[in-house]
Amino acid sequence: MSILSSRSASSRFVWPEWATLPLVGGGVVILAWIIIGLTIPWWTPYDPTNLAGMRFQPPGAEHWLGTDALGRDVLTRTLYGVRHSFPIAVFVIGCAVVIGCTLGAIAGYVGGWLDSVIMRFVDITLSFPPILLAMAVTASLGPGLGNAAIAMVIVWWPIYARLMRAQVLSVRSREHVEAAVASGASRSRVLIKHILPLCWSPIIVNATMDFGQVVLLAASLSFIGLGAVPPTPEWGQMISEGAIQFYRWWIALGPGLAILSVVLASNFLGDGLRDYLDPRAS
């Protein structure tokens, strides 16, 4: 017994300190989805938009997650779905971070009436339920994944503006910033070199966590017919096709599990990053 335990202790792989379970687990899932998205055309036996077999086949050896109303392979379509969800999420988060952080940093650093104008704009946008605002914007622009993405940027940037402004305000009052001003640095130099580099960690954490939320919202918009249009293998769109086939549960199962895995993984990854980036955590 003692020999066994001492052997296993000495030969066991030791995790580096930063590699916590949420960080690694969330990262592996997200990475797996990225790899699937990049390589899928080379290894899947079926086409996502063409007939793969009989209609409404339950899960089996041939079709692991069954086939849908047009006889397309559900698993193949689910895996292809990542090629729509991930680029949209990256685009939405990227634009929201760039727009929100720029305006938030200006509001926090310049202050005065500019701050008031920007932040009132933020307040107004945030006072709408996000899904409702996204629906309204998409409906007015016309259905489609591109318009849905634009709508989601409009919904999302104020969160980052608020976050960035709070960060800038707290870092701005630190003594090293005053010291930089006292050594003759210009306002823009102080902002870029001495304030912004200390503001990023909550932005990174929030962006990671929001990744899953954007995937979910994009699927929701497609589900109600405002996002992807058939025959695009998009997760929300696929679930809505499955929803009308109530007793053929497998049609919605694949995309549902896919969304679940992405939202969970991005939450875990964000949580792990927060612990890793927080200097107060031991």
Added chain:
Amino acid sequence: MSAPLLAIRDLTVSFATRRGGHAFQAVSGVDLTVQSGEVHGVVGESGSGKSVTMLAVMQLLSQSATIAGSIMLDGQELTALSDRQMRKIRGARIGYIFQDPMTALNPLLTVGEQIAEAVRIHRGDVGHKHAVARAIDLLRLVAIPNPEKRANQYPHEFSGGMRQRAVIAMAMANEPDLLIADEPTTALDVTIQAQIMELLDQLRREKNIGIVLVTHDLGVVAGVAKSLSIMYAGRVVERGLVDDVFAAPHHPYTKGLLESLPQMDERVERLSAIAGAPPPISARPSGCPFHPRCPYVIERCRSERPVLRPVGPIDVACHRAEIVAADKGTLQDA
């Protein structure tokens, strides 16, 4: 005597409260003169206006502050300068040392990079390599051992005393004429305090710079300053050469401060403290601001504010300065 390096005349700084209500005077009619090559101590409790005075010199006060009076650096009026012109003064002609070296350095830049940046702000023609070389020279100047290695380290790898040396090196980056040290030793251990003061004094001797030493510790001033100003409730209450003031304080507040210091040559059962607390900025008393705490108080002190007047070698703002100076007893006996 040559023209003074820094001459503050009748400086008044007031802060407007929100919505244009009352304006409170943090500093009222302060005169201060600093010569090249000497250390001038500015002593006072928290809230006496000493830091506000120095931030006014740097024009680093918030926008709610109004500055009246004159601040001359080497014959140049600083209050008339635009922000752009003032940037050329900050860090180049006046170096500023902050109180807490733990927070005065950017945690994300190496110490060498930060000092090099301070050089390059004012000398755009200096390349990055030369600026870093200059930073290493500056770290050597402030007696940081192994400066080549230390320049590549981050602030968290420095001890408190070493960080304050690095901050001083940054303030010295462009060979300023004037160094303002705002409580440079308050956050440090006593043994380190002496080293930092010795370093400042050495820089003064070698570079012939003027130093304003802001502190609430008379003991620190006694060691290095030649002259000093005592501030109370936004005003200078006593001013003179350190030796004269320490030999015979003319203002009861100064007297109280000196008595609160431990003496090596006397046996005292209990250190004395000045009763009461400094008045808040919103409720400064009428007449002499010190009168509610003063044992020498007479009726005149309550109604008429004393102005600075020469008494012997010292300038003092007290109606009863002669009596205070002559009194050999302690403040509590009076």
